[in-house]
Amino acid sequence: xxxxxxxxxxxxxxxxxxxxxxxxxxxxxxxxxxxxxxxxxxxxxxxxxxxxxxxxxxxxxxxxxxxxxxxxxxxxxxxxxxxxxxxxxxxxxxxxxxxxxxxxxxxxxxxxxxxxxxxxxxxxxxxxxxxxxxxxxxxxxxxxxxxxxxxxxxxxxxxxxxxxxxxxxxxxxxxxxxxxxxxxxxxxxxxxxxxxxxxxxxxxxxxxxxxxxxxxxxxxxxxxxxxxxxx
Amino acid sequence: xxxxxxxxxxxxxxxxxxxxxxxxxxxxxxxxxxxxxxxxxxxxxxxxxxxxxxxxxxxxxxxxxxxxxxxxxxxxxxxxxxxxxxxxxxxxxxxxxxxxxxxxxxxxxxxxxxxxxxxxxxxxxxxxxxxxxxxxxxxxxxxxxxxxxxxxxxxxxxxxxxxxxxxxxxxxxxxxxxxxxxxxxxxxxxxxxxxxxxxxxxxxxxxxxxxxxxxxxxxxxxxxxxxxxxx
Numbered sequence: 057x058x059x060x061x062x063x064x065x066x067x068x069x070x071x072x073x074x075x076x077x078x079x080x081x082x083x084x085x086x087x088x089x090x091x092x093x094x095x096x097x098x099x100x101x102x103x104x105x106x107x108x109x110x111x112x113x114x115x116x117x118x119x120x121x122x123x124x125x126x127x128x129x130x131x132x133x134x135x136x137x138x139x140x141x142x143x144x145x146x147x148x149x150x151x152x153x154x155x156x157x158x159x160x161x162x163x164x165x166x167x168x169x170x171x172x173x174x175x176x177x178x179x180x181x182x183x184x185x186x187x188x189x190x191x192x193x194x195x196x197x198x199x200x201x202x203x204x205x206x207x208x209x210x211x212x213x214x215x216x217x218x219x220x221x222x223x224x225x226x227x228x229x230x231x232x233x234x235x236x237x238x239x240x241x242x243x244x245x246x247x248x249x250x251x252x253x254x255x256x257x258x259x260x261x262x263x264x265x266x267x268x269x270x271x272x273x274x275x276x277x278x279x280x281x282x283x284x285x286x287x
Numbered sequence: 288x289x290x291x292x293x294x295x296x297x298x299x300x301x302x303x304x305x306x307x308x309x310x311x312x313x314x315x316x317x318x319x320x321x322x323x324x325x326x327x328x329x330x331x332x333x334x335x336x337x338x339x340x341x342x343x344x345x346x347x348x349x350x351x352x353x354x355x356x357x358x359x360x361x362x363x364x365x366x367x368x369x370x371x372x373x374x375x376x377x378x379x380x381x382x383x384x385x386x387x388x389x390x391x392x393x394x395x396x397x398x399x400x401x402x403x404x405x406x407x408x409x410x411x412x413x414x415x416x417x418x419x420x421x422x423x424x425x426x427x428x429x430x431x432x433x434x435x436x437x438x439x440x441x442x443x444x445x446x447x448x449x450x451x452x453x454x455x456x457x458x459x460x461x462x463x464x465x466x467x468x469x470x471x472x473x474x475x476x477x478x479x480x481x482x483x484x485x486x487x488x489x490x491x492x493x494x495x496x497x498x499x500x501x502x503x504x505x506x507x508x509x510x511x512x513x514x515x516x517x518x
Contacts, residue, residue, distance in 0.1 A: 078346070078349070081341070082313075082338070082342050084341075085337070085345065088337075089334075089341060092337075094330065099330060102321065102324045102325070102513055105320075105509055106321055106323075106507075106510045107320075107338060109316070109320065109506045109509045110320060110502045110503070110505070113498070113501055114313050114316065114502050115309070117498045117501065121494055125484065125486060129485075159404055159410045159413065160404070161403050161404065165396075165399055165400060168396055168399075169396060172392050172393060173391070173392065175391070176390075179389075182390070187418060190423075255359075267344070267345060268345075270344055270348065271340070271341045274341070274344055275340045276337075278336055279336065279337045282333055282336060283333050
């Protein structure tokens with residue numbers, strides 16, 4: 057069966073990618089930026105930790121609410137479709153026909169399909185949900201799982217670029233190590249991310265690395281511009 | 288037509304929501320966190336700007352690459368489907384039948400549908416793309432538009448909570464104003480976001496406000512914990 061080669065990544069892996077992608081990049085770039093203006097690693101660590109806490113909560117809870125919204129939305133649309141096939145079946149049949157008219161099927165065939173589909177209400181509603189509205193049934197507990205996965209991935213991703221600042225008092229010095237460690241991690245992460253989403257792995261790894269480097273360089277330059285080592 | 292009431296937000300609005308949602312929350316929480324440990328607004332501003340630069344690049348470029356990946360993926364799958372209806376038409380017809388078997392249609396009707404659909408290759412491929420693979424044709428230029436919209440929204444969102452620190456030297460003092468302004472903005476933003484995505488507006492606004500408050504409180508507490516005003 058050829059479709060198993062199509063893009064397919066589980067929701068959990070997608071969540072890890074979402075969380076870690078930003079987690080590696082933003083705290084790294086923030087720390088790099090601060091190192092451009094502040095010589096004390098202490099402040100960089102404080103800002104970095106504050107960012108990781110803020111970012112993981114914002115992204116994790118954001119993921120939770122997005123998942124919750126999705127499943128609430130699905131439930132309310134499902135109720136509405138069941139109600140409609142009961143209340144206005146002819147209109148709903150017309151909508152089934154419309155779907156197939158769009159694919160150039162004959163009027164006669166459209167009618168046959170609509171009539172036959174109407175025999176099984178569950179399958180009829182399932183068809184409307186998926187093909188008229190484009191909604192897939194969300195997994196149960198998806199929302200809270202998603203929140204935890206994204207949040208944790210952000211924390212893990214964020215701790216990596218920050219770790220040199222824990223041990224090296226001078227932020228400029230720590231920055232070198234942070235760049236080295238984070239570059240390797242961004243590349244490796246980009247590689248696996250691309251593998252998992254079915255993209256060319258080496259190009260994908262480079263892209264992720266370049267985003268991180270650009271973000272860090274821009275933050276560094278900007279911090280230097282406003283503060284020029286005055287802090 | 289009832290389906291116009293269904294959840295429908297344009298891609299641009301979705302991008303604004305994505306960017307502004309994190310832009311309002313993370314720089315706000317970072318600044319609040321730093322105010323818990325550092326009394327100089329200067330440092331808070333430097334860190335805040337570095338974060339906004341880093342975050343907008345990470346999210347904007349992230350949006351760009353996500354859009355690019357999506358359209359590359361669509362193009363390569365489209366090519367594959369055209370190739371397959373040419374090379375192994377019977378297999379592809381079988382896949383059409385499978386889709387309808389899943390909705391409980393009779394074997395005979397499945398055959399008729401598959402045969403009739405096979406008459407127009409473009410529509411056949413379109414059907415496979417949408418209903419077998421669940422892929423929608425991405426808009427042209429979607430990727431770069433998306434990047435700019437998300438990045439700008441993040442910047443605009445981030446400047447708001449940071450603005451009091453520009454004018455008030457004492458970070459603790461600035462924090463009060465930042466909390467006041469940002470709470471209002473989070474609530475208003477949450478309200479419109481919910482309106483646009485068809486959710487209950489007041490509850491939605493509260494949720495967004497609570498995420499922001501939680502993230503800021505946690506960042507504040509954590510920064511205080513590591514540094515207890517020692518900087």
